[in-house]
Amino acid sequence: xxxxxxxxxxxxxxxxxxxxxxxxxxxxxxxxxxxxxxxxxxxxxxxxxxxxxxxxxxxxxxxxxxxxxxxxxxxxxxxxxxxxxxxxxxxxxxxxxxxxxxxxxxxxxxxxxxxxxxxxxxxxxxxxxxxxxxxxxxxxxxxxxxxxxxxxxxxxxxxxxxxxxxxxxxxxxxxxxxxxxxxxxxxxxxxxxxxxxxxxxxxxxxxxxxxxxxxxxxxxxxxxxxxxxxxxxxxxxxxxxxxxxxxxxxxxxxxxxxxxxxxxxxxxxxxxxxxxxxxxxxxxxxxxxxxxxxxxxxxxxxxxxxxxxxxxxxxxxxxxxxxxxxxxxxxxxxxxxxxxxxxxxxxxxxxxxxxxxxxxxxxxxxxxxxxxxxxxxxxxxxxxx
Amino acid sequence: xxxxxxxxxxxxxxxxxxxxxxxxxxxxxxxxxxxxxxxxxxxxxxxxxxxxxxxxxxxxxxxxxxxxxxxxxxxxxxxxxxxxxxxxxxxxxxxxxxxxxxxxxxxxxxxxxxxxxxxxxxxxxxxxxxxxxxxxxxxxxxxxxxxxxxxxxxxxxxxxxxxxxxxxxxxxxxxxxxxxxxxxxxxxxxx
Amino acid sequence: xxxxxxxxxxxxxxxxxxxxxxxxxxxxxxxxxxxxxxxxxxxxxxxxxxxxxxxxxxxxxxxxxxxxxxxxxxxxxxxxxxxxxxxxxxxxxxxxxxxxxxxxxxxxxxxxxxxxxxxxxxxxxxxxxxxxxxxxxxxxxxxxxxxxxxxxxxxxxxxxxxxxxxxxxxxxxxxxxxxxxxxxxxxxxxxxxxxxxxxxxxxxxxxxxxxxxxxxxx
Numbered sequence: 200x201x202x203x204x205x206x207x208x209x210x211x212x213x214x215x216x217x218x219x220x221x222x223x224x225x226x227x228x229x230x231x232x233x234x235x236x237x238x239x240x241x242x243x244x245x246x247x248x249x250x251x252x253x254x255x256x257x258x259x260x261x262x263x264x265x266x267x268x269x270x271x272x273x274x275x276x277x278x279x280x281x282x283x284x285x286x287x288x289x290x291x292x293x294x295x296x297x298x299x300x301x302x303x304x305x306x307x308x309x310x311x312x313x314x315x316x317x318x319x320x321x322x323x324x325x326x327x328x329x330x331x332x333x334x335x336x337x338x339x340x341x342x343x344x345x346x347x348x349x350x351x352x353x354x355x356x357x358x359x360x361x362x363x364x365x366x367x368x369x370x371x372x373x374x375x376x377x378x379x380x381x382x383x384x385x386x387x388x389x390x391x392x393x394x395x396x397x398x399x400x401x402x403x404x405x406x407x408x409x410x411x412x413x414x415x416x417x418x419x420x421x422x423x424x425x426x427x428x429x430x431x432x433x434x435x436x437x438x439x440x441x442x443x444x445x446x447x448x449x450x451x452x453x454x455x456x457x458x459x460x461x462x463x464x465x466x467x468x469x470x471x472x473x474x475x476x477x478x479x480x481x482x483x484x485x486x487x488x489x490x491x492x493x494x495x496x497x498x499x500x501x502x503x504x505x506x507x508x509x510x511x512x513x514x515x516x517x518x519x520x521x522x523x524x525x526x527x528x529x530x531x532x533x534x535x536x537x538x539x540x541x542x543x544x545x546x547x548x549x550x551x552x553x554x555x556x557x558x559x560x561x562x563x564x565x566x567x568x569x570x571x572x573x574x575x576x577x578x579x580x581x582x583x584x
Numbered sequence: 585x586x587x588x589x590x591x592x593x594x595x596x597x598x599x600x601x602x603x604x605x606x607x608x609x610x611x612x613x614x615x616x617x618x619x620x621x622x623x624x625x626x627x628x629x630x631x632x633x634x635x636x637x638x639x640x641x642x643x644x645x646x647x648x649x650x651x652x653x654x655x656x657x658x659x660x661x662x663x664x665x666x667x668x669x670x671x672x673x674x675x676x677x678x679x680x681x682x683x684x685x686x687x688x689x690x691x692x693x694x695x696x697x698x699x700x701x702x703x704x705x706x707x708x709x710x711x712x713x714x715x716x717x718x719x720x721x722x723x724x725x726x727x728x729x730x731x732x733x734x735x736x737x738x739x740x741x742x743x744x745x746x747x748x749x750x751x752x753x754x755x756x757x758x759x760x761x762x763x764x765x766x767x768x769x770x771x772x773x774x775x
Numbered sequence: 776x777x778x779x780x781x782x783x784x785x786x787x788x789x790x791x792x793x794x795x796x797x798x799x800x801x802x803x804x805x806x807x808x809x810x811x812x813x814x815x816x817x818x819x820x821x822x823x824x825x826x827x828x829x830x831x832x833x834x835x836x837x838x839x840x841x842x843x844x845x846x847x848x849x850x851x852x853x854x855x856x857x858x859x860x861x862x863x864x865x866x867x868x869x870x871x872x873x874x875x876x877x878x879x880x881x882x883x884x885x886x887x888x889x890x891x892x893x894x895x896x897x898x899x900x901x902x903x904x905x906x907x908x909x910x911x912x913x914x915x916x917x918x919x920x921x922x923x924x925x926x927x928x929x930x931x932x933x934x935x936x937x938x939x940x941x942x943x944x945x946x947x948x949x950x951x952x953x954x955x956x957x958x959x960x961x962x963x964x965x966x967x968x969x970x971x972x973x974x975x976x977x978x979x980x981x982x983x984x985x986x987x988x989x990x991x992x993x
Contacts, residue, residue, distance in 0.1 A: 229872055232821045232851040236828070237869055256711075257734035258869040259825055261892075262902030265744060269901070278898065284826035284923075348836040366826065366923060428633050428679050431708025442679060449682050516607045518637065518675055518685060529637050531673070533607075546637040546675075554711050580825055583734060583866075735904065736868050740965035743903045750903045751967040 222250060225565070229258040235332065235572070236579030240556075242565065249568055252560045254553055260583040267543040272298055272510045273373065275543065280367040282545060283581040285325045288317040288358075289523045291371035296452060297519035297530035301512035304374035305504045311454045312497040313376055316388065317361075317368075318453075318521075319486040319493070323395065324354050325524035326479045326486075327402075329576045333476060334406065336573035337415050343406065350398050353391050360384055373510060375503030385494060392490045399483060407480065416472035420559040420571035424468050430554045434526030435478040436575060438463065440470030446522035458492050460485045472574040479576075511538045525549055525576050545584055549577040589630060589678070589686040597623070609673065609687035617690050617700040618726070621674075624686070625705055630678065632686060635702065637675040638712035640720035642694065642745045644668050670697045670722060674709075692722065694745075701727035719744035806945055813857070813883060814937040815845040820856035822876065825863025827890040827923040834926035844933050853879040858936070860929075861915075864892035864899055865906040867968050871960050877913045878957040885940075887932050888915045891922045898922065911972040913958055 228239035237258035243251035263282065267275040279294045280287035292314055299306070306314075331347030355365045361380045362368040370377055406412055422432070427440040437444055445462040447455045463481035465474050512534040520529035526548025533542035552575050560568045591610055595601055598620055600613035612620055624632045645668040652662045670692050677684030690699040701724035703709045713724045714733040721742035724730055732739060741748060787802055795802055823831065835841045835849065850856040853876045865873055877886070888909055891897030896907035909915065916939060919932040945951050958976065961968040972979065 229869060230822060230876055237824055237872075257732075257736070257904075258866060258872075259864065260734040260866055260868065260904050261825075261864050261899040262743070262904055263899075266899065266902055281826055281898070284829060344832075345837050348833060349838065352833070352836075352838050365925065366829065426707070429707045430710075431635055431706065444679050444682070514606065516609070516687075518687070520636070527636060529675070531637055531639060531675070533641060542639075542641045544637070544639040550711055550715075551708055554707055734868075736963045738963045738965060748903070751971075 220245075227568075228255070235577055238572075238577065238579055238582065240568065240572070242560075242568065244565055247564045247566070249560050249563050249565060252557045252568065254556055256550070257583055259579040261580075263584040264543050264545065268540060271538045272512075272540060275540075276371065277367065277369045279545075280369055281580055282547070282584060283523065283525060283528070283549065283578045284366060285328055285578060286321045286524050287366060287368045288321040288370060289521055289528060291368065292318055292453075293519060293521040293523065293528045294530050295371045295373055296521060297517050297532050298373045298510070298512075300517035300519050301515055301532060301534050302373070302507065302510065304506050306375055307501040307504055308498050309379075309500045310375035310502045310504070312493050313380065313502065314371070314453055315455070315458070315493045316490060316497070317358075317370065319490045320354050320357065320388075322486045322524045323483055324351050325576075326483050327351055329524075330402070330406070330476065330479060333570075333573040333576075334412070336569050337412060339411075343402075346398075346402065346405075350395070357384070357388055357391060360387070372503055372506070374506035375501070377503075379502045385497065388490075389494050392487055392494065395487055396484070399480070403480060407477065412476075413473065415567075415570060416476060416574070418469075418471055419563060419567045420472045420574060422470040422555055422559055424470070426555060426558065427470065431551045432526070432555065433548050433552070434523065434576075435482060436470075436475055436526065436552055439465055439474035439478045441465045441468050446520060446527055450520070452519075452521060457496075458489045460489050472570055475574040475576075509538060511536070520546065523548060525578070525581070526552055545581075547581045547584060549575075549579075549581040550583075553577060553582065589632070589676075589683050591686065593629065594620075594624070604689065607687070607689070609689045611689045611691055614690075614692075615700060617688075617702060618705060621688070621702050621705040624676065624688075630686075631680045632676040632678050632684070633706075634677045634679045634684075635674055635706035635708045636677055636685065637673070638702075638709050638716065639673050640716040640722055640744070641671040641673060642720060643671065644694075644746050668694045670694050670720065672699050672716060672722060674702065697722040698725060699723075700725050701730075703727050718742070721745065806943070809945060810941050810943050813943075814940040816848075817844075817846045817858045817885070817933065817936065817940075818848045818850050818856050819846055819858040819860050820853055820876070820880070821849045821851045822859060823862055824865060824869065825890075825892065827862035827893070827921075830923045830926055831860055831862045831889065831929060834929040839926040839930060841930060841933065844930065844937070846933055853877075854881065856880055857883065858885050858887065860887045860889050861893040861909045862889040864890075864897065865909045866904045867906055868904060868963075870906045870909075870912060870968060871962065873909060874912045874958055874960045878955075878960070882951060882955050883940075883943075884956070885916045885936055886913055887917045887919055887936065889919045889921075889929065889932070890924060891920060894918050894920060906968075908977075911977045912961065913973075914956075914976045 223244040225242045225244055226239060227242055229237040239255035241253040241255060242249055263278055267278060276291060276294060279290040282290050327347040327350050331344035334343040358368055359365050361384060362370040422440045424441045427437050428442060441464060443462060443464045448462055463478050514534055514536050516533050518529060518531045520527050528548055529546030531544040532540050535541040559571050591603055594610065595603060602611040604611050624630050646666055648664045648666055650662050650664055651659050653659050672690040674688040676686045676688060692699050699722060701713055703713055704726060711733065713727055714730060716722050717724060717730050718732045718734050719742055833839060835847060841847050859877055859880065888894050892899060893909050896905050899905045900907055917932045917936050919928060921928055958973055961970060
């Protein structure tokens with residue numbers, strides 16, 4: 200097996216009857232409504248066909264790693280919220296896992312269950328928002344996004360009741376959670392979770408067999424299995440390319456080994472935009488299964504373990520990763536015996552999933568480049584950190 | 585749980601390969617990284633086909649106090665000076681065997697850091713090595729497209745290095761202390 | 776009969792006013808009419824920078840519904856927009872683009888600095904690539920604190936902006952008299968942006984004890 204790399208096709212312009220033609224260079228972004236933030240693509244076009252594409256990053260590089268190296272371990276927790284601002288809970292979890300590897304802290308049972316509940320609710324939020332934005336990129340301006348955000352608000356309310364904030368929850372602590380959920384929260388969550396499949400039914404009926412969506416996404420932005428593995432693609436995008444790899448199953452962090460759930464993945468080698476869209480729709484169903492089991496089994500008890508008052512790990516290195524809604528989110532910490540991390544590194548799934556953007560977009564139409572970018576599911580806070 | 589990859593079988597295969605116990609990482613000798621990486625990826629016993637995380641670590645020259653037992657049997661504190669260095673860390677997993685991680689480190693100096701690029705082995709290194717080049721100033725030999733990625737092209741210096749000084753920004757803290765004071769004293773002056 | 780159609784600040788006694796209105800005449804200032812129309816149809820720019828953009832989108836969705844205040848028409852191009860909501864961290868790499876987009880907007884134009892980052896750099900203030908407030912380069916009308924602000928707060932900031940618009944005087948407002956306001960677009964240099972701030976809109980805090988290193992050592 201060799202590593203597939205992107206090579207620019209030897210492109211020759213079609214010259215017609217003495218008319219001079221040239222490639223058109225378009226800079227899409229950093230202010231562009233469909234780049235999901237401040238991302239730029241320098242595209243070279245022949246007519247409407249993409250001949251070359253260079254992603255340009257850094258417009259939201261806010262020095263998360265440098266800041267974290269200058270503050271105590273726990274002080275970085277609210278900053279992790281702002282990495283991938285759709286999924287603050289899973290970001291928190293990844294960081295807490297890495298810190299718990301440095302200092303062995305036992306997490307109480309109830310906290311483990313609540314962590315799973317929060318993470319899976321986050322996955323629902325991310326996937327419905329993503330599907331809304333994705334359909335938005337396809338040209339259905341507004342309406343599907345409004346449906347998605349209607350459901351998102353219900354889960355936002357749950358987050359707010361539990362943590363006090365809608366988006367930036369800052370809810371996890373080393374060894375557990377910051378506070379217990381308020382009274383009646385679990386019942387309200389059960390209600391939301393029970394009703395969620397109705398929304399999914401409605402959404403699937405509207406979208407999954409829609410002719411425009413089929414023709415705009417099928418066969419667009421194909422990603423082969425070998426390239427996906429070599430390029431370090433993770434999350435739903437990897438599984439859409441036919442690799443059965445879910446860190447919830449592989450690492451079984453937290454208490455994921457107690458739940459029965461399936462990992463949706465395709466069995467062919469195509470991996471187009473439609474596959475990536477469908478994998479996310481299917482994953483939401485599995486998240487609901489996990490949520491139902493967790494809400495059924497959750498015990499009472501403490502929500503934070505015995506963590507040292509001053510978090511000061513011995514010199515060591517730790518790398519912890521979780522299956523975030525966008526892919527493998529990892530935290531790499533190097534402790535040097537002081538209360539501050541010597542090196543703090545975030546392994547951003549959004550950035551690494553963009554490695555193959557150029558490969559997928561070459562010789563597609565410019566309108567499809569927007570669709571392909573939408574199907575990757577990036578958040579610029581995480582791409583640039 | 586996924587199983588970690590044992591490092592013992594690898595050590596014998598390549599002379600010069602070291603195991604750093606404290607970091608739990610294989611330290612690759614100079615100019616052999618690509619060879620070893622390709623072997624790790626293709627060997628049936630490992631099949632480390634997925635390179636997850638690539639990053640740099642900047643170590644300044646520092647003093648380390650160690651307690652050493654001398655010949656007379658007494659413990660005494662010895663001050664040892666550890667030279668500065670730059671580490672490039674790779675976290676490797678196997679998707680086929682569902683094992684990992686194996687940590688690979690390339691070591692180089694701080695002044696003219698230069699290591700072999702592993703992008704030809706794993707595509708996932710492409711953007712991450714560009715990031716290390718940008719923020720740490722490490723030169724990756726054989727990288728297909730080594731440019732700045734996060735900062736603008738005209739930018740000078742490498743901000744993730746430990747001795748980077750920020751430009752003066754007209755902001756001030758009324759009562760600077762600790763870190764803030766130190767940074768003020770480095771980049772600007774509080775009279 | 777209500778007198779809501781008539782500008783309240785015109786000196787007219789009530790009988791005359793009522794009589795005129797019965798005859799189908801409304802006495803009003805042009806200012807009042809213009810500001811009423813402008814305040815009721817502020818078109819924001821679809822311009823998301825970071826986390827706050829999500830809350831900005833949420834304020835436009837069905838639950839919060841910004842269209843109750845006449846601002847649901849989000850325009851993707853600056854040339855059709857009146858309001859720029861700077862929603863999120865402005866990095867140094869992004870700052871020239873933000874100024875350029877502001878320059879492209881036609882008058883009258885307003886700016887809301889949404890979130891702590893756009894106001895001052897917020898939690899990322901100490902970062903080497905973070906601009907410490909967008910007001911260093913463009914004038915800001917409403918500062919909306921929060922990290923991120925709730926959608927309700929976005930609506931409130933819009934209300935404040937409408938209040939501000941109501942007080943505008945077309946004859947003397949520099950926004951209308953000086954043509955399209957354009958500001959210097961900063962350029963990238965080796966260390967920082969050049970210029971580091973626009974002296975027309977922002978002045979550094981005057982603390983004689985703080986100086987750049989070169990000045991202090993010279």
